[in-house]
Amino acid sequence: MINRKKEILIGIVVGIIATFIGMFFYSLYSASTSNLTQETAIKVFFEQGKLGHLISMGAILNLLAFFIFLKRKQDYRARGVLLATIFTAIIVLILQFI
Incomplete structure (x- = not known):
């Protein structure tokens, strides 16, 4: 059970980091x-x-x-x-x- 939560948390962190890298x-x-x-471009946005x-x-x-985790059969990380x-x-x- 704890391992599942850890894997999901890893997926969440990877998703947030990937979003920031994509924004960059x-x-x-x-x-x-x-x-x-x-x-300046970010200020304009x-x-x-x-x-x-x-x-x-x-x-x-x-x-x-997401697809890398699915291909590696890391379903809980993909869920994260x-x-x-x-x-x-x-x-x-x-x-x-707003």
């Missing part, structure tokens, strides 16, 4: 196409109210982590990544109404 690379891509610094867009684009890397993705979707939904 997407903001880097946006900055390079707009001739801005990465910090925030000022335009598109922070949810940045987060959701970053969460695309969770697909990669799925939970992190659902949590990310809820945050994006909340940001749409």
Whole structure:
């Protein structure tokens, strides 16, 4: 039982880290196409109210982590990544109404 919780927690952490890495690379891509610094690009996302867009684009890397865990038959870690993705979707939904 404890092992399952540990595996799910590992999946959640991997999902959150993958989202932040995806956000980093997407903001880097946006900055390079707009001739801005990465910090300025993130500020522009925030000022335009598109922070949810940045987060959701970053969460695309969770697909990669999810399918890698499934392929390795690490179902509980895949479940953790799925939970992190659902949590990310809820945050994006909340940001749409703020």
